[in-house]
Amino acid sequence: MTYLYKIADTSAEFEQIHALNYRTFVEEIPQHERNDSHRLVDKFHDENTYLICKKDDQLIGMIAIRSKRPFSLDGKIGSVENQLPMQVDNPVEIRLLAIEPDYRNGRAFLGLTQALVQYCLKAGYDAALISGTVREQKLYRQLGFQPFAQLTGTADAAFQPMYLTKATFEAGIAGRISKPPVNFLPGPATIADEVREAMMATPFSHRSSAYAGLLKRVKNRLTALTGAKDVQLLQGTGTLANDVVAAQLSTIGGKGLILVNGEFGSRLTDHANRFGMAFDTMETEWGGTFDDKEIEEALRSGKYSWVWTIHCETSTGVLNDLDLLKKYCSQAETVLAVDCISTIGTVPVDLTAIDYASGVSGKGLLSYSGLSFVFHNGEVAKNDALPRYLDLGTYAEAGGIPYTQSSNLLSALEVALRKFEQSEEVYAHIAKRALRVRAVAEQAGFIIVAPHQAASPTISTLCMPEGFSAVRLGDYLFLNGFNVHYESVYLRERNWLQISCMNDIADKEFERMLQVLRSLAPACLAQPILGK
Structure with a gap:
């Protein structure tokens, strides 16, 4: 009942x-x-x-x-x-x-x-x-x-x-x-008991051999999961990781190309602008996909030294074609950088032939926020012209430990990563649930922003029918014990609501959320209620 x-x-x-x-x-x-x-x-x-x-x-x-x-x-x-x-x-x-x-x-x-x-x-x-x-x-x-x-x-x-x-x-x-609200947010993640236990352990020095061993194990797990040759861990959010990527791209010279089809692609342009980098943008509508031929022709022109894009555009749920970008950048001998913050841990990610990629601990990997990563496939030299905290080469030169780091965050991440020893099962489970969300949402009269063929299972973005309020729907789901994503400015502006399937949720609770979503669909009219 x-x-x-x-x-x-x-x-x-x-x-x-x-x-x-x-x-x-x-x-x-x-x-x-x-x-x-x-x-x-x-x-x-x-x-x-x-x-x-x-x-x-x-x-x-x-x-x-x-x-x-x-x-x-x-x-x-x-x-x-x-x-x-x-x-x-x-x-x-x-x-x-x-x-x-x-x-x-x-x-x-x-x-x-x-x-x-x-x-x-x-x-x-x-x-x-x-x-x-x-x-x-x-x-x-x-x-x-x-x-x-x-x-x-x-x-x-x-x-x-x-x-x-x-x-x-x-x-x-x-x-x-x-029970606390069931987490259908794209972050922060729902934390497993064993991950929480690791986080609460007594901290130990980042200069100890125990910490060096822990860091090596975590890096090995991350590179095994993604196929990257190396990765550096940073104390901060995905914004920090993308600043580090921007710092590296700024040293290349020439002009870059940034692909934009949503909020987070736009944010990459802000990173580049703050470094004074020369670049063009290739833009499409939110929820749209890029024209393959247009990308290929742009790279064949020889105008661009680097390309920077989002793997999963979190604002819309569109999964951009990474394999195609790798192919075209390889043919043009162009550096490729990718924001993988919403995909690592939720879909298979192959970072071979990608020069730089960013990721975080607090989303698909289901650990605590506070660690971010920059993956790289080539040697990175220290660069004294870059700010110390943003210089990827400084991390590489110091064996990944140039500054104070948290043993608690790293220990929690190591435990969380054990789940991905069976990563194919994890990805299949997320994908199955995303398809179920799509089917129920569309039957209830909502439109999924990302087209089916380009939809990421990480997150489903629901566009409201005319006259329906995403804020009210989100508020009502919250009253029924479900946390969904609808309060970001870019979602409110478009009357969108997002449901993420990346967290571990009991099947009973998942089906109850879908049942409540169906029940609320005809009731979510007019203006928002909570906090009025």
Whole structure:
């Protein structure tokens, strides 16, 4: 059974809210007078945001969220800040917590509370306040609510002011059995227990023989995985690795060619501009692929000393043809550099005949962010004209350890790399899931930006139908326990949402996400809700 958590936004949902409100706070708890319509419209209805739980089309639970002051609780006990046992900066009032009786001891109630916590954290609230009926105090406490101040209401309908914070939720029974959101992001990665254990080990010196041995093993695993002759590890992100690649290309001279078909191709031009490099760009629309003949003719012209491109254009999910680029650059004797940040660990990557390639630890390799790599197939000499931290030759000359390095990050990466001893199985599993995402998304009315023949399994970019909001869809998936990628500026500008299949996710959770995606597809209209 799959429950769906969302913000109420249809007339049918609001009618069910008024009916449940009546059954709960008129018929069950005699707080209001009976009426012939059997509907109870809350006095703050126009100011409420309703977080609801649905089973199929039936509303089975709700919470009304209201941030406008004064709270109804302020009018009953005075300013709530003066009554709370701790300082809060941005509280929100929770009212009308109601669950159909048959679902009060099940997953629906727990899931509604989890969705509430997710909503509040995302919106920036640090405490949720409620007047909880004294009849359900045990249940409220299990969910993490804590009492404060005096009782309110009447003898027949008495209420206890209570508060919920992230800390009290996590300390309660519900918080202890709840799970973090399932990770469908393209980074940071979901960290396996054994990788986390390696990260938490006692650090040791980067000048020790133990560290040198560890680095050698990691480099051997990375080169075996990619076919590159050598690799240097850097303490930093993929941006650092691409700066190091830019530094190397800047020493070649002549003019370069940068291929751009998305956000990250554009960022390569920024790297090159900052080094004052001469280059042309070959651009196509976002989600498009390059014209093979145009690339071949450009390189045959002899105008270009180097080519720089993205393997997987992460902003769109397009996988550019690396084999073709290698062929054309080899024929033209042109240096080839490739950003492989989103492909290493997610698809087979062959870096033979590629001069420079960048990668990172915190994406497809499923380790912690903080290490990046530059692969190279030729000898690299130290160059005193380059900044010390960006000089690849300095790393090579020092055996890969020119400066302080983290044994914890390197140890975690070594453990993560063991998974890729069966890399073909890893890639096949990712590809299978990506095809499943594509099929379900297209059936639900979304468009996958990358054409099928050029789509990377690393990430699927969903284009919304007209009138649908990617932000609202992402928010609703988050309320249901799934983290997807939709908040980057370039995605918001295009009303796109991304689902990554690179993380280890239980089949049950994967299928539940797809089921929720299908259920939400017709509901994600209008403007974003969370954080409004």
